[in-house]
Amino acid sequence: MIFLRRQLPLLITMITGLLFAGQYYVPHPSSELLLTSATKWLQIIGGFALVLGITSLFHQHAVKIRRQEAGWGYSLVLYAGMLVTLAAGALAKGKESLDGAMTGFGWVYSFMLVPLQGTMFAILAFFIASAAYRSFRARSREAAVLLVAAVIVMMGRVPLGEYLIPLSGDVSQWILNVLNASVRRAILIGVSLGAIALSFKIIFGVERSYLGGGKE
Amino acid sequence: MTLSERMLKIDRRIIFLVIGLCTLLPLLYPVGLPIKISPEVRSIYEYIESLPERSVFLLSIDFDPASKPELHPQAIALLRHAFRKNLRVVAMTLWVSGTGMADQLLTQVAQEMGKEDGKDYVFLGWSSGGTAVIISMGQDLYKAFPSDYGGKATKGIPVLEGVQSLKDVAYAISLGAGNPGVEAWYVFGKDKYKFELGGGCTGVIAPGLYPLLRSGQINGLIGGLRGAAEYESLVGQKGRAVAGMDAQSATHFAIIVLVAICNLFYFSLRQQQGRSRQS
Numbered sequence: 040m041i042f043l044r045r046q047l048p049l050l051i052t053m054i055t056g057l058l059f060a061g062q063y064y065v066p067h068p069s070s071e072l073l074l075t076s077a078t079k080w081l082q083i084i085g086g087f088a089l090v091l092g093i094t095s096l097f098h099q100h101a102v103k104i105r106r107q108e109a110g111w112g113y114s115l116v117l118y119a120g121m122l123v124t125l126a127a128g129a130l131a132k133g134k135e136s137l138d139g140a141m142t143g144f145g146w147v148y149s150f151m152l153v154p155l156q157g158t159m160f161a162i163l164a165f166f167i168a169s170a171a172y173r174s175f176r177a178r179s180r181e182a183a184v185l186l187v188a189a190v191i192v193m194m195g196r197v198p199l200g201e202y203l204i205p206l207s208g209d210v211s212q213w214i215l216n217v218l219n220a221s222v223r224r225a226i227l228i229g230v231s232l233g234a235i236a237l238s239f240k241i242i243f244g245v246e247r248s249y250l251g252g253g254k255e
Numbered sequence: 256m257t258l259s260e261r262m263l264k265i266d267r268r269i270i271f272l273v274i275g276l277c278t279l280l281p282l283l284y285p286v287g288l289p290i291k292i293s294p295e296v297r298s299i300y301e302y303i304e305s306l307p308e309r310s311v312f313l314l315s316i317d318f319d320p321a322s323k324p325e326l327h328p329q330a331i332a333l334l335r336h337a338f339r340k341n342l343r344v345v346a347m348t349l350w351v352s353g354t355g356m357a358d359q360l361l362t363q364v365a366q367e368m369g370k371e372d373g374k375d376y377v378f379l380g381w382s383s384g385g386t387a388v389i390i391s392m393g394q395d396l397y398k399a400f401p402s403d404y405g406g407k408a409t410k411g412i413p414v415l416e417g418v419q420s421l422k423d424v425a426y427a428i429s430l431g432a433g434n435p436g437v438e439a440w441y442v443f444g445k446d447k448y449k450f451e452l453g454g455g456c457t458g459v460i461a462p463g464l465y466p467l468l469r470s471g472q473i474n475g476l477i478g479g480l481r482g483a484a485e486y487e488s489l490v491g492q493k494g495r496a497v498a499g500m501d502a503q504s505a506t507h508f509a510i511i512v513l514v515a516i517c518n519l520f521y522f523s524l525r526q527q528q529g530r531s532r533q534s
Contacts, residue, residue: 063447075394082384082391082399089383135355148355156321156352164506168274169267172513176521186518190511196458196481198288199504208291220465227466 049244056242097121123147188214259524263517270513277509281501290500295468296485299453299475302426303336310425311418312342313450315440316357317349318432322457323356326430328483328496329455330360333428336490338368343414344376345424347400349388349435354381358404373407377414380404386439393421393448421448430455430477437464441472455482 059077062070100114127143135145177183194200195211240246306312314333318326337344344365348357361378370376379400382388391399396418397410409415417423427450429440437454445452451474454464458479467473477486480503483496 071394074390075398078384078387078391078394079398081387082382085384085387135358145355149359152352153320153323153356156319157323160321160324164278165271165274168506168510168513169270171510172265172270172517173263175514175517177518186514190514193507193511196479197504197507198290198500199508201291202288212293215462215465216469219462220469223463224466224470 045247045250048250049247053242053244056238060238060242093121188218257524257527259520259527262520263524273509273513274506277505278502281505282498285498286501287497288501288504290481290484290488290497292485292489293482295476295478296482297475297489299333299428299477300336300486300489302451302453302474303333303340303342306340306342306425308341310342311423312337312344313421313424313427314344314346315349315427315429315431316346316353316360317429317436318457319350319352320356322432324495324499325457325480325483326432326455327356327360328480328494328499329430329477329486330357331364331494332483332486332490332492332496333430333455333477334361334364335368335492336486338364338370338375339490341375342425344370345379345414345418346376347379348381349385349439350432351381351383354404372405374413377409377412378404379409386435386443389421389435389440389443390447393444396420421450424450426451426453428453428455431460432457433460436460437473437476438467441467445472453477 059074062074097118100117103111103114104118124144124147127147131137131142131144133144134142135148136142141149175186175189177186191207192211192214194204195207195209195214200211201208237246241249303312314330314337316326316330334344334346344361346357346361348354358378358380361376362372365372365376372378380403382391382400384391388399396415400409402408403412421427421444427440427444429437429452431437431440431454437452437456440452440454444450452472453475454467454473455477456464456479458481461476461478461482464473464476464478468476477483480496480499484500487494487496
């Protein structure tokens with residue numbers, strides 16, 4: 040059984056890892072065909088992940104409602120929302136409109152999901168302003184530099200700033216293109232090197248936590 | 256409690272009111288300040304301008320309604336430009352919750368520009384798999400999307416004539432609000448299948464995409480509402496983004512003033528505390 044639980048997954052990981060790392064550099068038709076089949080598999084697995092996610096969400100909230108845990112009312116709203124949307128979607132065959140007429144699913148999407156998500160995002164502006172007032176203070180030299188840079192970029196990114204201080208647009212562009220880009224690039228290179236190292240560790244079976252269990 | 260202490264602990268509802276007014280008033284009474292076009296937005300516009308008629312233009316609408324205020328105007332301006340240039344538009348999304356919105360906006364702009372579904376444009380919809388969809392499209396577009404959003408088989412649709420995979424796309428733009436988005440299109444798409452790629456994104460994630468821009472991994476970037484307003488100005492059809500720029504100007508300035516006030520009182524408080532410690 041240890042072979043099925045440990046060695047076989049490690050073997051599959053190693054073979055597929057090496058195969059697809061090599062595949063990238065081999066433009067032969069059979070290599071391309073292999074990639075086509077693998078991506079189709081990935082799409083199918085992605086579909087299953089969606090089903091798994093929904094099932095898990097349903098299960099988690101069903102338990103919360105049954106036990107009447109704190110905030111179970113919200114779970115009930117979530118349950119009702121999901122069921123109504125699923126029913127509306129199934130009736131409308133997943134289409135927002137049929138023959139030019141809006142379906143029930145389309146109504147849920149346009150008049151519930153769109154405004155709700157928009158509202159959530161819009162609220163951020165108010166909280167960002169409040170948080171900026173409370174925490175954006177020049178407590179140290181580093182914080183002062185960050186503060187000045189932020190003010191310049193905020194001015195340079197809006198027409199009023201460029202109108203009042205014409206140079207702010209160019210300075211803001213320079214901060215984004217030079218200072219920001221170079222720091223981001225350094226972080227990206229670091230993260231990528233880490234990802235490559237981790238991939239090698241997974242491929243060669245050094246890193247095994249993805250198998251679960253935690254014990255040999 | 257001193258004035259500085261009271262000001263630093265100001266009721267957050269006052270700040271909310273200031274931001275609310277700064278958003279609302281410019282929308283009601285627009286000023287219409289001129290918008291300067293940045294090089295990264297202009298390069299996308301110029302690339303589309305340089306494409307020959309009936310070239311294949313792929314627009315991946317990778318956002319959901321939460322990012323609609325910033326990315327919707329970008330999509331509308333880009334589609335207007337592409338249709339005006341008589342390009343073949345292939346639209347899709349990698350975000351399932353953005354499917355309905357993407358369909359609505361494509362249909363709306365196509366109707367406005369007098370374009371025909373299947374002949375001038377196609378909406379492929381959404382397919383599961385996230386970034387794997389990009390690889391799948393790079394291998395065989397018809398396997399990734401056997402049918403379009405309306406359920407019609409993609410093979411044989413006139414707008415896709417001569418298109419087998421991403422290699423046949425002249426220009427692709429991802430309007431991304433996160434992952435999968437612009438970065439995924441570069442890593443899994445452009446790098447392997449060698450098509451030109453541009454990006455559009457929310458203002459929050461734009462700074463993170465500048466390394467891709469500077470290295471030429473994307474040829475242009477439309478960042479946030481400001482980018483959308485710039486593109487609307489370039490296309491010559493001012494819309495919601497241009498209208499929203501005054502509100503954005505006012506809110507940015509309100510935040511700058513608030514931060515300045517907060518620092519003023521912070522230093523005043525520190526000075527007071529220093530003095531009281533000395534005495």
